[in-house]
Amino acid sequence: MSLVAGIDAGTQSLKVVVYDPATRTLVATASMPLELTSGEDGRREQQPADWVAAMQTCFSRIDPALRARIVALAVSGQQHGFVPVDADGQVLAPAKLWCDTSTTAECTQIMDAVGGATGAIALAGNPILAGYTASKLPWTKTHRPEAYARLATILLPHDYLNFVLTGQRFCEWGDASGTGWLDVRTRTWSKDLLRATDADRDLADCLPPIAAPDALFDIDPAMAAQLGLPATAKVAVGGGDNMMAAIGTGCVEEGRLAMSLGTSGTLFAYSDTPVVDPAGAWAAFCSSTGGWLPLICTMNCTVATEQVAKAFGFSTREGDAHLHATPPGADGLAMLPFLNGERTPDLPLGKGVLAGLDPTNFSPAHLYRAAMEGATYSLKYGFDAFVRAGMAFDRIVLTGGGSNSAAWRQLVADVFGLPVDVPVQSEGAAFGAALQALWAIGRAGGDTASIADIARTHVAVDPALSARPDPDRTRAYATAYTRFLRYLDAVTPLQRG
Template sequence: MHFLGIEIGHTMTRAMALDLESAGTAALASVGHPETEGLPEGFAEVDPGVWLGSVDQAVREVLEKLGDARGSVVAIGVTAADGGMVVLDGGDHVIRPAKLGSDQSARRQAEMIGREFGGMPGVIELIGNAPDAGSMAAQLLWLRDHEPRHFQKAARVLTPQDFIGYWLTGEDGSSASSAATTGLFSVPGRSWCREMAEWIDPAVGKMLPVGLAATSPRGKLRSALSAAWGLDEGVLVAPGLGARAAALFASGAARPGEVVADLSADGALAAVSEDPLVDFLGEGVVGCDVSGRGFTRMALRNIVAAPELVRRHYGWSKSEFETKIANAPAGAEGLMFLPYLRGEEVPRLPEAQGAIQGITLNNFTPGNLARAATEGVALSFAYAMSRLRDIGLEPVELRLVHDPGPTGGALLADACGLPTLTVKGVGGALLGSAMQAAAVYFHDQGEELGFDEIAGYVVTANEESRIQPDPGRQEFYADLLARQQYLVETLHAGGFL
């Protein structure tokens, strides 16, 4: 039995076939679709028709690789990068190119939303998140202000994943996970924010799609596509979900209290909660996970950058770097590395730079510098974890996407005060979309195999990698975190960070 996943990225469409029996990828394909060129600075748009062509090509390539096994495909899931907007008229024709979540042309409109609803705190109270230029809310306001003729023709607005789902099935709708990415959806209330829609324009409320249940299919694949792709009639299409929610699901996190540390270049700390936990400081993005529960995500920009800067500077291999940080003492003999080389989102320091503090004639050694950079990253996660606890999360363990090595894992366990373990089978948002298709299919068949069971089956925890926090070092790093945050606040207030 196979489940197809489709992911619409900013410049590429990917498709995969998940073999549930082996819990592995049976086939994979990718097709590029570059953004529209020649646009003003800050604009990021693409013709939605390009998506349709790339989805068709990617799916055909996956099915070709499956060969005779294509007959075992029973469901399809779709995800896309968060944000963005597709606008259709009354005849379901695309009115204009789709705006992407990376589009910044509606920055002024995001500021207008903030002013209207009481600034960042007011908007967060209303929908759960701060205003965002890449959101559908800001982009609809931009459309009204800059392209009134297109706005007047608009009958339907969809996220990219809902647009693809509509094309696959002919059925309109949006899951809570998808709707939560629009800036028009009250995440705490799990419903469209009619107050904001009405303020943008009284017509907006009628443009928004109907809600789709997390466990029910959007519909069946259209007969024309079934025939074109050589699939059996009756293939189900899942409701769809945002990329952040899909990636969280693909890390195996589906139960409240499960926390995932993404150790990639654009890393994050994300946690599932029974109800959405809103961060009124605006550092955490709140959304709805694959099942409709809440999740809060703290973005971290420098997880890879800071350690890699030191490693490359000394020309060490990864194993040599691991040896250096393992042999250096905890606290790096007083050397502290603020790892904000690319600015930072949590804490909110978009223009910050890195800093090294506490240098003496004796402690400025290569090993201590490596240790300080790694501890700086661990303390970034610790700060984000403290913020999650502040807003009500009761974490149970920390799952690591990508293996940081034994020393890095121990540092994260001690700094965050949680057991850490790596997970196997992680495949990002694309895998999460295929996993959603599997869960929805089994629910439709009346089988007791929910989202958490699918997550546990496809993504398994590596128990051999589990590391328990050491109480003594945990207290040490709690004190070090307090020192770091005092330094950050002092430097930032003085204009030096």
């Protein structure tokens, strides 16, 4: 009769799912949109209070009888965000998000202090890229000095919601590795990188303790009452949205490759050992299950297709028809969809580019296809780095909003030349959080099942949504992808200048 819940605080919305492990079904879902504040300097921010309000609204929409049966829950949150909190737990400023590129200069400043990107990778396994938490600290010190002076604790978005739920400040390995400060090889904070971020202050004093992957915390009784949850409910550690999506797609064993098509695009694979690239071709993150999660992130995925649809006055729900009306390669039209700057390839100051326009392809359908292809090619660019490093995969498990598109599923299968499967539970991050809660509460009760055992039992794919590559289209996309790379090579010097 016991249920578990997963909360996913994303960029565009907050979602809550309630899962019944006995029947292996979601028994409730709810979501609320979130507002994003943007600035011309690349600023992308949200109010943490909005996440809390959205969480409360979502739970209020779930049947009280179901809420009363929830024994454990966990939070998935957008990675890299910075929530500055004072000693009393008050938020001091808006949260700067993963897609915030206003701190590009601060990334360079931190890395220069440790010998550049090579030095940062040697210290922690990752360069300090635009959007990572580390660069947000010196920016805040300069632009919000009063908030910085009162800063007591550095929390990530999911850490902050955990603080709201439990009254305790803690983090976990997976999300912490996205700060840029965690040495992913040893899972310890890099004192050198913390000092490079602020030589005048010991930032280690502001970092919360790191909890084990299967740790459980008591829910705050007042918050339990507000959400309509039992006062006995437990809160698992949760993690970054990619780490939770890894659980929700079964990417918790070696050889698994998952792709998320959301506002950002991600491609990640589980490893039992650290997987660090000396050139920083991918993010060398930890998982939230005790392993590691080498990850490719692009900052422009569904945002590109949504912008084209909005510009031409149609819904993305009509997008598949536009794909079917145009051929692979969009008749020579290519889009570099770097609307928010880009992380893969590493062009934080990048802008979107349309190339190859002519009278035959200057149409809404061609532009929509070019946006979808461009977002997919950016992920392929990262995938190629995985392959060059010797990683091998036999299929892709797809999640995120883009996985709802049959045309996009087929496009991924054709571009990568691999079969594509889609889990029955489409909300991979929220579902993964629920499964982590299930695993943690089970271990607390003496169950010895591993997280891989849990995933094998509860993560199922929907055969009706699977896609298999078509050899002819795969060849056509290979030609178009080569063209995309040529355009990328041509504009890279301009976008780095």
